[in-house]
Each structure stands twice: as structure tokens, then as C-alpha cells.
Amino acid sequence: MRLRRVEVAGPDGEPLSLSYPGLLLTGYEDGREVCRRWVPLGRDPSFADDERLIEALHAATLWQNHESGDCS
DSSP states (O other), rough: OEEEEEEEEESSSSSSEEEEEEEEEEEEEETTTEEEOOOOOOOOHHHHHHHHHHHHHHHHHHHTSSSOOOOO
16 A cells, blocks of 8 residues: 655645555566556545456456466
8 A cells, every 4th residue: 555646736826735545556577567557545445446446456466377468
């Protein structure tokens, strides 16, 4: 789990920093990073949030087991 921070323009035009929690999935091949996928997780996840996380973990598991060529 980690926080992702983004900078946006606030209502008065001044920069505003926002952060929100998520899970970072990172794929490695031969000791080097080849892909990353960040899945947001809210405090009160919805059914759609749960499904998105399950889909990301399933894709990562398939990739790790060399059953899929797509790491993202």
C-alpha cells in the first residue's frame, strides 16, 4: 500500500496537493522492473473498486506465471 500524490490547480488557481491510497503492483524480469500498475483503494471501496482490484491481481498472477504476455 502507498499513497499517490498529484498536483492540481485549486479553486483560486494556486497549486493543491492531493493524495489517495492504492496498491502498487510491479513486474520484474531478470531483476529489472518492466511494468507497474497502480490500483486505487478508497476508505470505503465499492463493488467496482473490488472488481478492479481482483482483475489487477488476476492479471499480475497470470503474468508472473508466464501465462500472459501483458504485464499491465
